[in-house]
Amino acid sequence: MVGLPARGKTYLAQKICRYFKWQGVSARVFNVGDYRRQNYGAAQPHSFFDPTNPEGQRQRNDVAKLALEDLIQWLEKPDSSVAVYDATNSTRDRREWIVQRCSQSTVPIETIFIESICEDASIILENIKAVKLSSPDYANEQDPDRAARDFQKRIHHYEVQYETISDEDDLTYVKLINVGSLVVLNHIQGYLQSRVVYYLMNVHITPRCIFFSRHGESMYNVSGKIGGDAVLSPRGEEYSSALPKLVRDNLKDQPMTVWTSTLRRTIQTAQELNYPKLQWKALDELDAGLCDGMTYEEIEKKYPEDYANRDKDKFTYRYRGGESYHDVVLRLEPIIMELERQSNILIIGHQAVLRCILGYFMNLSIQDIPYLRIPLHTLIKLTPRAYGCDEERFRVKIDAVDTHRPKPGATDGPEKDGEVPVLPSMAE
Amino acid sequence: MVGLPARGKTYLAQKICRYFKWQGVSARVFNVGDYRRQNYGAAQPHSFFDPTNPEGQRQRNDVAKLALEDLIQWLEKPDSSVAVYDATNSTRDRREWIVQRCSQSTVPIETIFIESICEDASIILENIKAVKLSSPDYANEQDPDRAARDFQKRIHHYEVQYETISDEDDLTYVKLINVGSLVVLNHIQGYLQSRVVYYLMNVHITPRCIFFSRHGESMYNVSGKIGGDAVLSPRGEEYSSALPKLVRDNLKDQPMTVWTSTLRRTIQTAQELNYPKLQWKALDELDAGLCDGMTYEEIEKKYPEDYANRDKDKFTYRYRGGESYHDVVLRLEPIIMELERQSNILIIGHQAVLRCILGYFMNLSIQDIPYLRIPLHTLIKLTPRAYGCDEERFRVKIDAVDTHRPKPGATDGPEKDGEVPVLPSMAE
Numbered sequence: 001m002v003g004l005p006a007r008g009k010t011y012l013a014q015k016i017c018r019y020f021k022w023q024g025v026s027a028r029v030f031n032v033g034d035y036r037r038q039n040y041g042a043a044q045p046h047s048f049f050d051p052t053n054p055e056g057q058r059q060r061n062d063v064a065k066l067a068l069e070d071l072i073q074w075l076e077k078p079d080s081s082v083a084v085y086d087a088t089n090s091t092r093d094r095r096e097w098i099v100q101r102c103s104q105s106t107v108p109i110e111t112i113f114i115e116s117i118c119e120d121a122s123i124i125l126e127n128i129k130a131v132k133l134s135s136p137d138y139a140n141e142q143d144p145d146r147a148a149r150d151f152q153k154r155i156h157h158y159e160v161q162y163e164t165i166s167d168e169d170d171l172t173y174v175k176l177i178n179v180g181s182l183v184v185l186n187h188i189q190g191y192l193q194s195r196v197v198y199y200l201m202n203v204h205i206t207p208r209c210i211f212f213s214r215h216g217e218s219m220y221n222v223s224g225k226i227g228g229d230a231v232l233s234p235r236g237e238e239y240s241s242a243l244p245k246l247v248r249d250n251l252k253d254q255p256m257t258v259w260t261s262t263l264r265r266t267i268q269t270a271q272e273l274n275y276p277k278l279q280w281k282a283l284d285e286l287d288a289g290l291c292d293g294m295t296y297e298e299i300e301k302k303y304p305e306d307y308a309n310r311d312k313d314k315f316t317y318r319y320r321g322g323e324s325y326h327d328v329v330l331r332l333e334p335i336i337m338e339l340e341r342q343s344n345i346l347i348i349g350h351q352a353v354l355r356c357i358l359g360y361f362m363n364l365s366i367q368d369i370p371y372l373r374i375p376l377h378t379l380i381k382l383t384p385r386a387y388g389c390d391e392e393r394f395r396v397k398i399d400a401v402d403t404h405r406p407k408p409g410a411t412d413g414p415e416k417d418g419e420v421p422v423l424p425s426m427a428e
Numbered sequence: 429m430v431g432l433p434a435r436g437k438t439y440l441a442q443k444i445c446r447y448f449k450w451q452g453v454s455a456r457v458f459n460v461g462d463y464r465r466q467n468y469g470a471a472q473p474h475s476f477f478d479p480t481n482p483e484g485q486r487q488r489n490d491v492a493k494l495a496l497e498d499l500i501q502w503l504e505k506p507d508s509s510v511a512v513y514d515a516t517n518s519t520r521d522r523r524e525w526i527v528q529r530c531s532q533s534t535v536p537i538e539t540i541f542i543e544s545i546c547e548d549a550s551i552i553l554e555n556i557k558a559v560k561l562s563s564p565d566y567a568n569e570q571d572p573d574r575a576a577r578d579f580q581k582r583i584h585h586y587e588v589q590y591e592t593i594s595d596e597d598d599l600t601y602v603k604l605i606n607v608g609s610l611v612v613l614n615h616i617q618g619y620l621q622s623r624v625v626y627y628l629m630n631v632h633i634t635p636r637c638i639f640f641s642r643h644g645e646s647m648y649n650v651s652g653k654i655g656g657d658a659v660l661s662p663r664g665e666e667y668s669s670a671l672p673k674l675v676r677d678n679l680k681d682q683p684m685t686v687w688t689s690t691l692r693r694t695i696q697t698a699q700e701l702n703y704p705k706l707q708w709k710a711l712d713e714l715d716a717g718l719c720d721g722m723t724y725e726e727i728e729k730k731y732p733e734d735y736a737n738r739d740k741d742k743f744t745y746r747y748r749g750g751e752s753y754h755d756v757v758l759r760l761e762p763i764i765m766e767l768e769r770q771s772n773i774l775i776i777g778h779q780a781v782l783r784c785i786l787g788y789f790m791n792l793s794i795q796d797i798p799y800l801r802i803p804l805h806t807l808i809k810l811t812p813r814a815y816g817c818d819e820e821r822f823r824v825k826i827d828a829v830d831t832h833r834p835k836p837g838a839t840d841g842p843e844k845d846g847e848v849p850v851l852p853s854m855a856e
Contacts, residue, residue, distance in 0.1 A: 180616075181614070181615055182612070182613065182615075183611075183612070183613035183616070184610070184611070184612050185610065185611035185612070185613070186609070186610050186611075187609055187610070188608075188611070188629060191766070191769065194626070194629055194630060194769070198629075201613070201616060201622055201625065201626070202622060228749075229748075229749055281751070281755045281759075282758075282759075287715070318690075321656075321657055321720070323709070327709045330709065330710075331709075331759060333762075334761075334762075341619065341622070
């Protein structure tokens with residue numbers, strides 16, 4: 001990353017990392033600020049960052065080096081793919097040093113510089129308020145105004161030395177100017193690089209909400225069968241009628257688009273919602289192949305080995321003639337890209353598909369995604385924040401069967417009525 | 429499009445158009461050169477393009493206007509989506525005029541300028557030789573050197589007036605400099621715009637070949653069943669053993685990667701090929717849903733209405749619980765993007781999937797894609813050229829069943845042994 005403080009570097013670094021990890025590409029952020037806090041303490045006054053302060057300068061070089069060495073060591077491990085070096089890297093010398101050091105690694109490392117430039121003072125101030133004042137750097141500072149003033153002085157120390165990327169023709173770089181309104185790409189090549197760039201082009205910071213709901217209870221849910229294209233049960237129909245008010249209460253008068261799969265149970269659930277609608281084949285439920293239309297008991301009886309294998313590694317287990325969770329993640333990638341681009345969206349989906357999408361937004365490990373609790377007759381509201389999402393859940397008082405199967409060995413009993421399950425990084 | 433002559437504008441315009449049409453988005457190129465040839469004849473000397481020639485200037489303005497009026501009229505039709513205005517548009521005034529005129533349309537038109545800048549004289553000369561000398565403009569010129577000199581003088585007339593896009597901050601634009609080694613994006617937003625840009629980032633002009641083959645004959649082919657995950661028949665195994673030599677004869681010693689689906693018949697067909705291999709779930713055969721494992725006769729008996737509907741509109745017909753050709757095209761989009769980026773590739777695939785991929789490269793209409801002939805035991809070699817692909821087919825002398833079902837009413841009998849079917853734009 002390249003850029004002055006409060007230009008969204010950490011925001012982008014985290015998002016890139018989350019995007020790759022979700023697709024099964026190992027990725028990790030190395031934040032130099034974390035190394036500084038760990039080695040020299042969090043509560044440093046702005047003078048620590050003054051380029052004319054030799055002691056601060058030395059200590060900051062030390063932690064930059066420590067972080068880069070850890071990063072290279074990590075990339076040299078066999079399964080590592082994408083490391084993000086999250087620091088200001090705001091001088092040409094510093095960037096040369098990074099390229100130089102990476103070229104000496106025992107594995108080939110492609111470097112790509114992502115520079116974020118922002119000239120809009122209001123966006124910078126918003127960022128300082130949203131992220132910096134609650135950072136450990138200001139944990140001991142009671143007065144937010146004093147903290148903001150100190151941070152602006154810190155920025156100023158960097159501005160004195162800052163050299164934007166220019167005439168560095170050999171570097172591979174992306175320059176994002178004013179939150180992507182102008183983008184400059186140099187020497188972008190290869191699969192991962194072009195994925196990063198396309199992703200960065202689609203990310204925005206305009207406030208919005210994303211709603212999720214499974215379809216209402218279906219006749220297959222009632223009989224314990226998986227897959228198929230069943231219609232709603234009478235209780236599922238009740239949920240479909242209750243949904244419009246629940247959505248309106250939470251969305252107010254804002255515009256929204258409803259996305260469903262091409263299966264009847266989601267289309268039926270959306271039928272009373274008075275918003276523009278879109279059907280996506282990519283939102284169809286995980287394809288259970290030969291097991292489509294069977295109950296778990298029937299699968300266990302007919303394919304006992306498959307059943308056992310699925311419990312061993314549910315994320316990569318692929319149903320005979322069907323899909324794995326990993327397959328679903330790959331086909332959902334265009335959905336994630338479109339969700340990043342869009343404003344308010346409500347997705348009426350299916351258990352496995354919504355697990356994958358929520359797994360992306362909540363930064364779950366791919367091992368946890370197949371066990372995420374997403375009960376029927378529950379509306380989930382995600383609100384993207386600086387470094388993650390707030391999650392709220394609204395349970396409608398219409399009974400439905402519990403389709404969750406806990407991880408074998410986990411002490412995770414059947415869900416109790418009215419209990420709202422808690423996600424790792426849940427807001428409430 | 430924006431750029432001097434011979435900067436690949438028409439190449440990019442055609443590719444963008446083909447990419448969208450393949451996905452079912454209506455797109456059309458309006459080439460001002462075509463209007464010039466139609467209205468004032470093809471054989472114009474370079475002096476026609478001299479900006480100090482008032483008559484040439486007037487006539488060129490006329491055809492630019494005619495083309496833009498037709499373009500706007502076309503975009504005003506209900507189902508039109510993407511129009512490409514293929515001309516030099518090399519002055520600021522001309523670009524202002526385009527934006528201005530589009531803003532007066534009865535439908536909202538978003539304009540995006542794609543400027544191609546090339547400073548590499550060898551690429552420009554290559555382009556002149558590959559495309560311009562065989563253009564109708566030089567049909568009457570016997571001497572290629574004289575034609576090249578005339579064309580270079582024509583370029584010079586444009587250079588005198590040329591204004592690259594700069595300080596036109598309100599424009600939405602992409603600048604591609606030296607075949608995409610530097611890319612500048614301004615105000616790119618919206619789905620279609622970001623798709624165009626990502627696509628342009630992945631296109632390259634390095635020579636290479638793409639090979640295609642269906643899997644060897646499978647046990648399901650022999651029994652007339654569709655779908656499934658059958659292994660190869662003895663004749664299919666023979667094909668698998670014959671393939672390595674056939675590929676080597678055509679590829680020579682160049683590097684290549686083999687892509688297969690995740691189904692056994694393609695993996696088995698690739699097993700004796702000594703190249704790096706990749707399995708793609710997205711290359712799996714069209715999912716026939718409830719009809720998987722049935723013969724066409726069984727489908728006709730069990731689902732007579734579906735069977736009839738499929739023949740009516742085979743591209744959009746979706747099997748119950750399965751996929752349509754259109755669904756397959758949408759899930760193949762990442763494959764196409766990756767094929768654009770890659771060098772030599774051999775895809776061992778399935779009938780419907782290869783029809784869709786070849787349909788993209790051969791610019792077939794979506795109505796024709798489901799009826800494209802791709803027989804078993806045949807290697808297809810595509811060589812991308814300036815404005816399309818050359819196609820060669822190599823039939824291996826190992827018998828196989830014919831799985832082609834002609835369009836109802838078409839006089840398209842069963843394929844004869846040894847006859848190489850002819851594609852619209854086939855080379856041999």
